[in-house]
Amino acid sequence: MPQGAEIRINALPDPELMGSGSIEVYERAGATTTYRLRYPVVVNDEGDLSMLADSRFDPGSEVSILVPVEDGNECLVKGPIHGHAMHLDHAAANSWVEIIGSDTSVAMNRESKVRVWADITDSDAISTVLSSYGYVPDVQSTAAGHAEDRHALVQRETDLEFIKRLARRNGYHFWVTCDSGGTETAHFRRSDLETEPAATFVINLEGSNIDALDLQWDVERPTSIESSDIDPMTGSDIDGATTSSGNRALGSVSLIEIAPDTRSTRLTAPVDDSGDLHARSSAVLGESEWFVQGTTNTTLARLGSLVRAHTVVTVSGAGTRHSGDYYVTGVRHVIDSSQHRMEVELSRNGWNT
Template identity: 50%
Template sequence: MGLGIIITVNGAPDAELAQASRVEVYEKLGETTHFNIYYPEDISDGDLNRLKDNRLGPGAVISILADVNDTQECLVKGPIYSQQIHLEHGGEGSSVLVKGADTSITMDRVFQSVVWTDVTDSDAVTSIFGNYGLAADVFTTSARHLENKHSLVQRESDLRFIRRLARRNGCYCWITSDAAGMETAHFKQPQLEGEPVAELSINFQSPNIQSFDINWNTERPTSVEGLQLDLNTKNDLDGQLAQTPQSLLGTLSLQAITGDVRTMQVSAPADDAGNLQARSQGALMEADWFIQASCRTSLHQFGKLLHAHTIVNVKGAGSRHSGKYLVAAVRHIIDPSAHVMEVKLVRNGWEEAAAGGIGGGIF
């Protein structure tokens, strides 16, 4: 029995390599997507042939596609970077684990020393994505780095530089690929508005999850204090931020729940108040996710793939904890029995306590 997936090598489908014993793909907010492919191994013609197979060698570009409702969706595309090999005497019972990651790891291989002048953060990011032949999906930032003020200095790899810019602008950086192998590099803030892409249901007839774990922690900042000096005009730059700039995934924010003010300090070189405000927003957006949740489902049970950076609706978790969540991570575990998805969610608000009910229609 197969895994219900397609594996391509350097763009060409390979039916033999798709006969793995197990495949795992792990995607997470703003991070590189990694994959593991497990193969049994045995001695054949006096050798361990899988171990010398160039299709699974260093730098071979693998795509893993899942067949969902007669449509192929790419889980990950990128190069192989490692193997873990286990040998048993006589060959039988040996195995090889092939490890790889999306294309972003190629952006972390070379240290760069660049001074970016007269550009915005998004200009620099778009330029770097273009150097790797990636389509760019980039959030537009407004603050400019001028030569006669504070230039934008890069003293790290392209990936580390972009992720530093992402963090200070409240963005995430990640790469996706479509079924045809076309890759898009994203540099975006979380998209919290709009309708959820799917619904996770528990405590209803025909649930698609069997358990749901929730953890909340309110010891987080809810506002920012930030003050800098404009070195040209000698005026104060105000980076104060009274509340989260993000849309809420519930009706009550952390500040409304705690009923007080909890501050953090942002101290960063800035040329104008807008630049400092952007830093404050990025810091507070990162601290915003005071609710974490986790669950487990399968492609058969759920009917579609879940991906990080998307919004889902949770139903049946009680009046407070039902509602919209951001998908923070998904681990796809694919073997002959099932395509399982271990899902982690985050949220920056909860619902006001409602009289009665878990969300209606329990069982």
Template identity: 45%
Template sequence: MGLGVSIRVDGAPNETVATAASVEVVERLGQPTSYRLMYNLDISDNDFPLLNTGDLGPGSEISILVPTNDSTHCLVKGPVYGQEINFAQGGSGSTLVILGADSSIKLDREDKAVAWADLTDSSAVSAILSQAGLIADVETTQAGHFELKHTLIQRESDLAFVKRLARRNGNLFWVTTDEFGVDTAHFKRPPLDGEPSCDLIINLRDPPSNVLSLQVCWDLERPSKSDAAELDLNNKEEISGSTEKSPLTALGGTAFDEIVDGPRTIHLAAPVDDQGDLKARSEAATIEGSFFLRASGTTTFSSLKTVLRSHTLVNLRGAGSRHSGVWFCSSVRHSIGETEHVMDFDLIRNGWTN
């Protein structure tokens, strides 16, 4: 594979797997990171040897690593789950595409019936991730589930359950892998505080632009506040969980609730008997609604000089005073060939600069 990209099988370099003609990796909020490896199929002894190799078959674990000047990024590590084969008459032009995803898809292989009692959502998630052999980066949640009130019931796969709890708490769930192959599972709200990982630049000469194109759009018809109240059936007292605005830092300085001409209110009716649970769901609704601003564009590794990753902050420059500044990267499609590494990206923002 060109550009110094390393493709490994079960953690080790592999000459056969390294012959990929192209690589595609897609990182996106709310989904496992997926990959596609395309190979040219050659005929040998009236057969296609690449179709028979176990290195690209069931049970193989593929890692895709990209070196930079100061580090190595593991774009994805996970099992092969499928193949797409295109046979051309005569053999020439036949291709094999390997399909796979990160290790979180292993959590989606068995539906379970579990009653989680006397714990929080984050405690249940930590237990699941520990059982799966993943390092857990879990943000503590407010909701409590007590046996004398309502236990937390799981009637789906671990992955579906964790994603359900993530959305309920305004969190994201994703898996990253370091250059040594160690997986970390993250369960937390969008990390909007901190330093941007890189500068995305358009329409500037100094420093030179590194973005080929950029589109920006916004939509204000989204909830900016949440009205939530329930009755605790144990003591007949009202539980209040209303939220006036998103609790997250406003990227750009002026938050969504300050931009809209009057509140956009969503009413939550959730069967809960815990104030922390209702408050978490209320905040989650405002967090999801607050990301009203979106941008999409294209850059390359040769111009950016680094690897753009989802779930990170980036600094956009050259998009005007209102839209320049810090954004949250929500997806990246890495398309890697022999001569270039193209990155199509999506950004989201919950505010702008007035």
């Protein structure tokens, strides 16, 4: 059994699928969560490779992958199967098949739509879209409004592309989570950098739970935005210049304090008010300010807690400058019969002095 993981097909546990094979789930900020289930392929009594045509793995079958945590099971991903990859050896000695799928947001990316959203905010438009897919909405309000007699909000893409475009415009992320009962929540919001750290990675100290930490930093990126527009109704100036993303610096000093020389870029966008333009300007900085990138890996048993994307973790033992809080931008869960390994991707928008 892949280290206590539970696999459900169309909401029903399937003990046979938990008996062998391996699991990979990759969750990443700004991307759809994907999964791969690998199983051996053997020749059955009729001389066929039945695993390759197993109806449980047909297109559209819904897979849920849950792992045990302290207070029950936590769902890593729930979503449809949309592909297979396979390797066949003569006589099937070392043959295998991978079942490939994504979370349910992939269904939002199947149909391009043309729609004009007028007299509405970005967040209200997102809530309307999400309601049609049956998600529990977790939508943070946005400042931008779109009047019919000014700049209406126009959609010329799939619902998923539309949501991701508005998320990037506002400095938000969009992702889908699922609880152990199968209820799905769609999140459209800023990174929560005020939350308590979900785990502590320890290196070079007693009680270490990681063996290596790779970090790199690069300060050559914008730290200020020049932006302006003209109100189409009054002719007055709209100022959207800013030097702040609105995010908490994960360190004692932020990027603009570390690299104070001018590093600016200009944002041009048709807007109706300063709230919209400021939100877009802050979003650009919110994307560029993550100048420290890192990777590490550990196991669920060694760390003692499950790490998820969109959370904050603490690094201890990396020296004064690089110890502290980091934002988790991605986790690749690799689960087999021996362990649940977590390959973690980290970002930081500051450091310590």
